[in-house]
Structure formats: C-alpha cells, structure tokens
Amino acid sequence: MTERDEIDVLAGEYVLGTLDAGERIAAQAQRRRDRALDAAIAAWEERLAPLAESVPPVAVPKDLLAKIEAKLPMAQPGAQIVALERRAQHWRRIAIATSALAACLLLAIGVREVSRPQMPTTYVAVFQKDDASPAFLLTVDLTTRVLSVRPVAAEPPAGKSYQLWIASERSGGAPQSLGLIEAKQDSTQRALAAYDRATVERATFGISLEPAGGSPTGRPTGPAFHAKLIKTSR
C-alpha cells in the first residue's frame, strides 16, 4: 500500500468507527498535527454521509432542549469575532487574487460589509407543537416577500391537509389563510405579496391541520401551531 492508502484506510476506519479505544485516541492525536490525515477524515465523512439518510429519525425526549440550553456557555464575544474574521478572510482571499488597487477597494468593502450589520432580509421560522408532531421550516425573504414552507418530517393523516396562516395587525390579529402547504408552490409562495414588509416582520404564522382541501370556514378549525420569524441577516 502507498502512504496515501495507509492514511485513507486509517481515516476510513476512524470515520466508520471500527477502531478500538486506543487506536481511536491515537488517530485523534495524530489528526491534530497531520493535515493529510485530517483532510482524509473529512473526505470520508463526506463520502459516507449519504448512509445517514437511511437512519430513521427518533423523537427526542421533551426535556432535552431545556437541559442543553442551561449548559450553553454565556455569550462570549469570541465566537462572533471568529465568524466575522472568516468572512474578512474570504474577502482577503478575493483581494489577493486581484490587482493591488482593486484589492484595496475590495478590502474596504469587505470590512464595511463585515462591520455594519446588513438589513436582514431572510427570516426563518420553525414550527413544531411537540416532539410527536411534524416540524416545518418556513423561510421568508422580506425584500421579495417570497415564502417557502418545507416539512422536515411531516405527512398529513389521510384525508387531511396542512394549511398555513398569518395573523397580523392588518387583520386585527385574526388568522388569514396563506394557502395549503401541499398545494402547488405558487399558491403559498406568492401569498405574501399583498402584505407590506413591516406587517410580515411582526406577524405570527400558524400551521393547522384541516380537512383535505383546507378549512371550510376560512378560519383554522384543526389543531394549530404557531411561530414568529427569526432574523437571519444575509
């Protein structure tokens, strides 16, 4: 075997998990000083990742999130700085690849982009009533007001539909339908076009389980769960 083969086999066994305790610790130590091994491990993680698709999700005990949140270290400015530095590095890399003058300009733009928070445009909401319920991810681009809802693990019971609602000040807080989630994409994607940005930003969204074809009354009739949008600046 070539040296590369040796590294790839060790990395492959590390990722598969077949190393015994001693070998595993040794591989972790070697990884820290051996870039080739580190890269080989990352390559195997990527190659084998599709296998994780076939492992079914399992409902998580309810109290775990609260336990995790209690363990999160207090806010450190460090992490934010790392994220910003990485972006600055990205700009620097681009800058190095261009002429000196262009480089200065790019760097200036890059630093501004980094130091001044941009107007958030993409908002995300996650819906889940409890661990046994389906989860949905709602993404809204506030600039274009295009929304997309995707189920993380959701299938309506036979003869039922999921329906998306918005409750905003425009309707005095009453929920108004944004369409069925299983309907054609356009029906919900463009449903926010009639709402202005500020209204959408403050609105509450809801998803309810309705008879197939949607609520017969124009109001949510089935079990519903709600979420507010979270800003994700982009």
Add this chain to the structure above:
Amino acid sequence: MGVRGEVPNARMAGLALLRPAASTAATIVLLLERVAAQDREAFSALYTATSAKLYGIILRISRRRDIADEVLQEVYVQIWERAAYYDASKGSPITWMVAIARNRALDEARRKKAVSIEDTPEVFGIADEEEHPLERVEKSQQLQRLSQCLDALDSDRREVVLLAYREGMTREALGQRFSRPPATIKSWLRRSLLQLRDCLGQ
C-alpha cells in the same frame, strides 16, 4: 407533500432533512450563522429542525437511551460552540452536524468500552430488521452513487461497512458477528475502503 413537491411520500418526508434539497441545507446554513452569533432563538430552531435525525443516528450507536440523551446534549453544546467554524464551502451543514454526532457517540461508546450483554440483542434486532436497508429508502443521488459502489463489494464486506457506520461496531464485535478473527475484518475493511474510495472517484 411539500410546497415544491419534493417530498411526495411519507418515507421521504422522514428523510427530508438529509436529502439534498438545496434550500433545506441553505436554511440550516442560515440558522448556523445566527447560532455562530450566539442567537438562542436560532439555536432552538436549529434543534427543532435537526435533533430527531441526530438522535436517531446517536441512538443506533449508543444503544441506550440514557447514554444517547447525554450524547445528544453534548453534541448540541458543541454545535453551539463550533458553529462559527462551520465553513459552507467545505460541505453540507448536515454532514457537519452528523459528523459531530457520530464522533461523540463513538467516543462515548469506546470510552465506556462497552455494550453490556443485555444491550447486545437489541443491536442484532436492529440489524436483522434492516437486512436490505438500502433498498427500502428513497435514495438521494449521493446515496445512489454510494450504493452502486457498495454493491460492487462482496455481500459480507458490504454488510461490515454498513454495520460499522450505522451501529458503530468495532472490528472485534464485527468479527464475532461474522465468525471471523478481527484480523480478517481488518483486511476486509482495508480492501473495501480502498475499493470504495476508487469507485467514488476521489
């Protein structure tokens, strides 16, 4: 179901998170960015969107709920701490999170050195039930490609790779399972890994 129709049936719905649907991954990337900036709301959203998947993966390896519960907690604390180091140009956010989860679960399994005897039947139960697991799931393109390469391996060797990845079995445990000495498993793994690497073309 699904607004864009990419989750047409229940089986796929369960897998939605790990499918290459670009915008699910993109959403997770957005959430990770917020988590990197220490946004707790984004963290809880990320947890809601991903925890059942990671818990399933961890439980397979840890085999015991109490251990899996501990591991899951540590995994999400790590995700919180390391979110700033996630680099979207280097791979999907799901792969990144799955790697953290599997690593922690494997570390824990090796540290405890053990699966007690009463846990073992559970392991075999899971494995037997899933004799042809790859045929039963709707496959992403990457999984299809990997399956083709796995199919080129002898069936025992393929099974060894799958059991190792999903159940986190050591060479010794695999040796017992296949009635072979661990050294034989080691040489199977060696050849399978090189063959897989070459088959996947990288």
